[in-house]
Amino acid sequence: MNAPRNNSRNAIQAPQRKASDFRIRSNRLAEFSVERDYDKCIKCEVCIRQCSFDVHYYEEEEDLIKHRSEDCVGCQRCAVLCPTDALTIRPNPAQYRAHGSWSSEHVKDINLQAETGGVVLTGAGNDKPMPVYWDKLLINASQVTNPSIDPLREPMELRTFLGAKPDGVEIENGKLVTSMPPQVQIETPILFSAISYGAISYNVQKALAEAAVELGTLFNTGEGGLHPDFYKYRDHAIVQVASGRFGVHPDYLNAARIVEIKIGQGAKPGIGGHLAGEKVSESVSITRMIPAGTDAISPAPQHDIYSIEDLRMLVYAIKEATNYRVPVSVKIAAVHNAAAIASGIVRAGADVIAIDGFRGGTGAAPKVIRDNVGLPIEFALASVDKRLRDEGIRNRVTLIAGGGIRSAGDVVKAIALGADAVYIGTAALIAVGCTLCQKCYSGKCNWGIATQDPYLAKRVNPDIARKRLVNLVKGWSHEIKEMLGGMGINSIESLRGSRSQLRGIGLTTEELNVLGVAPAGN
């Protein structure tokens, strides 16, 4: 077999590959099958240039473009960009013999581990066909006894305030005398969730920040610090303080509208993070305040938080550092005892709690954790909201739900279950081009999102990405307004915690109880 021809990448040359770079041929079946219609292929080599997994190559002898299906991750980049539609990428029709217990995925993972001896890594969110409770909830609308409202003709309000609320206000001579805890105003109850620079490219974080500015909402730096260029978006930034404390310094904290302490992430509850050294470019290294090329490892716990009192100390340390100007958020993964933890977090002084469900995305996580640990956000949200209400402390905290919000319908359902706002991460990346190939951890994202390779990263034009993000959130906001109008309400606060606007379909009594909704037809 001929060595692949050097790809003629325009600006940046791909490193010359040696024969020894090729992996020993694995005995795993390929996941995808690449099919090329040779009648259509004009040998333009677009596919060769586009595929960072080096699936396509030019064979001089036969003067043909060929491919190695086993390296394909199914990202569809080549198929979309092929000018003659010569390529079809589909799940490999060849599968191991069907088995009710041992799926092809199990067999492949076992083989992979037998070959490497390591943890199976993955990216994006849990892809298992577990129940999605959003799809089992139906929304109400008004008929006859109360009129529905047309959002195109009448005002419809989505403005939301993040931050703790007092029990009441005092007024003297028409002036507010109560001093309000810090509040952050957003124009739609949708925020971009934490995605660090490092996990994603500079261009994508820039697009998220600019979209947040344009939409009047917030983006979240994730645990990777705030790049010096991005301080100009400070009025729309949530900055994270995570276990690795990357990029945390007084200016960083004070640049934020909200400081978020990251305890956990829905895709990988209970474990830390690992940004491979290859992704720690010069610019990432400045932002994270670590040497370039070194692995950025976030420990599993925050080593100064071993208990709720410790969390309280950190919450107040941050409040001190920011002069009590900004709300402090605590983000936790949805886990079985989320309600009790959330109650403790309120008492620890947090102003915002972000709960991340087990379908939330990730740049890198052990697959066994992504697919087996945690709780659906619907359950965690419903039980946290209920617990805080029962304890009479719900107003002391803003609840943000994230991890698996896929549409405006999910947003409406989340707010009716008790969320003040939602975080979207995966949906935002899909808007920018992500096709959920789950290879984010490899640094080779063909869509230029989860990568620091300048050749790949420039595939995302930040202006276009910004526009697409703005369109997405505007579209959803519009749909939310339509649904509110249908329920006969003209302001988002009249939906909050209004579980009677929901009915469950095909759910057990226990599930309905946890969600606090009545069955459909009742």
Add this chain to the structure above:
Amino acid sequence: MKDLQRLNNPYCDDKVLCSCAIFGMMDSTGKVFSGEPVFRAMINMQERGNGLGAGFALYGIYPEHQDYYALHIMFTNRDCRHDTERFLETAFQVERSEEVPTRKTAGISGEPLVYRYFVRPKPQGTNFVNDDDFVVQSSLKINSELDGAFVVSSGKNMGVFKGVGYPEQIAEYFRLDDYKAYIWTAHSRFPTNSQAWWGGAHPFCMLDWSVVHNGELSSYGANRAFLETIGYKCTLFTDTEVMSYAVDLIMRRQKLPPEIFAKIVAPPLWEEIDRMSEDEKELHTALRSVYGGLLMNGPFSVVIANNNQMIALTDRIRLRPLTAATRGNFLYFSSEEASIRLVSPELDNVWTPMGGMPVVGKIGSLPKPDDSRKRNTSAARPMAEVAR
């Protein structure tokens, strides 16, 4: 715990749906007058009710006991009256107790016993709460724990009379023609999904704050969630219940004035708030973010009263009707202007308040309309009158 929901909301709907007629009349000099015009006004709006509930709140009817809380309590049987009286005697000094006088009335059936007690909380031990809170807590306790007993009203020098029937039947039954009051509010119901239960009629009352309400709150679930977080228990599944808890929380407990109450339940739009002066903007932003759960979304008009005032308000986009008018010392609120003109053909001012703008009439001061809302006071006489 007894199940008030089963009584008032037999099908366990999310809440009781209903629409209504409301009327209020006040003499701002505080002089008491007969309810005859109020009855006529309600008869004129008979279309808006269906005979499944009506009631009146009367202020100034017990001057001889004005220092005592007047508890109007309904009983479905004699046993529960004994239980309740035993409870009252442990907690209160009972100055006087008597059956509320009634007369046999055609069309009224299934009537409960209604008693009134003039009481004062006994001096308490260590866990002192103020008298008002004590009365509220005791009423809630009776309503939720004593089977067959329901506190209808609990204010001083006032009382609520309500039941199942048309307003004129209820007035007749409770002999309201024998009373004189300086504020009368009245209500007639058109419930679509509740059985007739005497306790479910309006007005709703906590201490001397009474509420008559015509509305269908689309935000009921959110309002209820907010109030239950604070500790109110919504047992009746009606909009009016959440409205009266909101009145209790904001105006009685947190002592905010009616104008602010209006800005909480029917707040201005954000685009209006954005145009306000800095101070006003700060205030309204705080009100909306702190009390967002009390925004009463969807159609409503409401007349709220206590011993010193009568307040009318409609929802922020004015989806239910309300007319206000004044003549001499008198202030009128009504679902329909025709009813006001029926009882007072000559008016000094008559206007349709803007959505979310409260009209507040106090003893000693009558409200005036915005010039823009004012209407011709010599409008055509109402059809009902002409036909007569």
